[in-house]
Amino acid sequence: MNLIKVYGSGCATCKKLEALCYDVLQETNINATVEKVTDIQEIMKTGILSTPGLEINGKMISHGKLPAKETPTRWIQENTNS
Amino acid sequence: MANYQQKKPLHDGFRKIQIADIMKTSRKIAALGLAIVVWIVLYTNLNLATDYVVDSLLGLDKGAHLTEAIRFFIYEVPKVLLLLTIVVFVVGIIRSWFSPEKTRKILAGKSLLAGNIMASMLGVVTPFCSCSAIPLFLGFVEAGVPLGVTFSFLIAAPMVNEIALVLLFGMFGWEIALLYMSTGLAIAIFAGFVIGKLKLERYVEDWVYKIKAGSHETVDEKITFSERIDTGIEAVKEIVAKVWVYIVIGIAVGAGIHGYVPENFMASLMGKSAWWSVPVSVLIGIPMYSNAAGIIPIVQALLEKGASLGTVLAFMMSVIGLSLPELIILRKVLKIQMLAVFVSVVGAGIVIVGYLFNFIF
Numbered sequence: 080m081n082l083i084k085v086y087g088s089g090c091a092t093c094k095k096l097e098a099l100c101y102d103v104l105q106e107t108n109i110n111a112t113v114e115k116v117t118d119i120q121e122i123m124k125t126g127i128l129s130t131p132g133l134e135i136n137g138k139m140i141s142h143g144k145l146p147a148k149e150t151p152t153r154w155i156q157e158n159t160n161s
Numbered sequence: 162m163a164n165y166q167q168k169k170p171l172h173d174g175f176r177k178i179q180i181a182d183i184m185k186t187s188r189k190i191a192a193l194g195l196a197i198v199v200w201i202v203l204y205t206n207l208n209l210a211t212d213y214v215v216d217s218l219l220g221l222d223k224g225a226h227l228t229e230a231i232r233f234f235i236y237e238v239p240k241v242l243l244l245l246t247i248v249v250f251v252v253g254i255i256r257s258w259f260s261p262e263k264t265r266k267i268l269a270g271k272s273l274l275a276g277n278i279m280a281s282m283l284g285v286v287t288p289f290c291s292c293s294a295i296p297l298f299l300g301f302v303e304a305g306v307p308l309g310v311t312f313s314f315l316i317a318a319p320m321v322n323e324i325a326l327v328l329l330f331g332m333f334g335w336e337i338a339l340l341y342m343s344t345g346l347a348i349a350i351f352a353g354f355v356i357g358k359l360k361l362e363r364y365v366e367d368w369v370y371k372i373k374a375g376s377h378e379t380v381d382e383k384i385t386f387s388e389r390i391d392t393g394i395e396a397v398k399e400i401v402a403k404v405w406v407y408i409v410i411g412i413a414v415g416a417g418i419h420g421y422v423p424e425n426f427m428a429s430l431m432g433k434s435a436w437w438s439v440p441v442s443v444l445i446g447i448p449m450y451s452n453a454a455g456i457i458p459i460v461q462a463l464l465e466k467g468a469s470l471g472t473v474l475a476f477m478m479s480v481i482g483l484s485l486p487e488l489i490i491l492r493k494v495l496k497i498q499m500l501a502v503f504v505s506v507v508g509a510g511i512v513i514v515g516y517l518f519n520f521i522f
Contacts (some may be wrong), residue, residue, distance in 0.1 A: 088292070090292030091292075091294075092290070092292065119295060119296070120372060122296055122444045123296060123299050126300075127296065128261040128262055128265060128296050128297045128300040128301075129262075129289070129290070129296065129297065130292065130293050131297055143260065143261065143288065144395075
């Protein structure tokens with residue numbers, strides 16, 4: 080099962096990224112669970128300093144920015160298996 | 162085996178992508194050049210266009226309060242938005258070379274004074290959003306960046322920002338913009354240094370030091386220049402969309418002051434002779450929260466009506482540099498005593514700068 084994690088303490092950008100993930104999954108028909116991680120301890124464990132962090136199947140792909148829609152689409156396609 | 166078979170077509174595809182990428186980049190640069198030409202034509206003709214709209218098209222009474230207020234508004238809104246667009250774009254590209262993770266690596270284990278100086282300057286160019294203040298603070302402290310150095314970064318990052326600089330440059334010229342930047346950096350260095358010297362580590366919330374941060378290999382993503390341009394464009398979309406309302410409101414208030422408030426009205430309130438005006442401006446500015454974009458048009462109007470430069474600068478720094486939302490975020494990691502020290506040290510620095518400028522100019 081594919082697992083996408085969005086790390087962020089609830090700022091506007093983090094919420095947008097989470098919504099973006101759902102959009103992409105729906106459009107690409109990829110099966111994945113999206114999990115929002117808001118606990119600061121958990122965020123710190125990943126070592127990132129800027130939120131939102133986007134982790135796909137255990138790999139931190141990006142952090143600190145809200146990418147345009149095409150980019151996460153590519154990331155999700157490349158890092159998940161159907 | 163299956164993996165290997167996949168590799169070859171992928172490689173071919175990669176080459177195609179490379180060629181397509183180069184084509185895309187050159188097209189992008191051409192479009193960019195065109196955009197810059199349009200920008201210059203618009204910017205250099207604003208004065209003419211404004212006069213045409215106000216005097217000929219609307220046929221308003223020259224010199225009347227309302228006319229001058231409208232003229233101010235029609236001229237300033239596009240001017241500020243144009244300046245903002247170009248600077249946010251350029252800064253967006255510059256920032257694509259920096260990240261908080263790289264900054265942390267540079268600052269870890271730095272000695273106090275040198276660390277404060279570097280942290281303040283990195284605060285200007287490192288992309289930073291106040292919503293990331295907590296992970297950034299934790300990450301810095303955990304990696305051994307001294308507390309005082311961390312504060313220099315946290316003070317400089319919001320206070321000396323590209324939006325403030327571009328607006329000051331556009332409205333008052335480069336001297337004032339430079340002045341703001343150097344004094345803002347000085348305050349960040351000074352306040353961080355003092356906080357470091359005071360040894361306030363015990364006033365950081367206890368759980369902060371218990372946090373075990375994982376090590377994140379900062380994979381240096383190879384970014385092509387074309388992607389950096391995209392970053393710049395993204396930054397423009399994001400920031401201009403966020404601040405244009407503040408700019409329009411700020412300029413509207415500024416226009417009102419410009420058109421209606423009598424000359425020298427502010428002299429008695431915010432002029433040099435009113436010695437108390439500097440600390441009072443700073444106190445008023447702390448709970449006020451606005452970004453640079455909203456506050457500077459007001460600042461311009463105040464200056465025009467006889468407020469003194471030092472007082473206005475102090476007010477502006479206090480509004481941008483010390484804000485209630487940021488303090489509330491920081492309260493999660495700092496005990497209230499530490500927060501009080503932070504506000505007083507930064508506030509004192511701003512007051513000193515205010516008096517200094519009132520004295521010099």
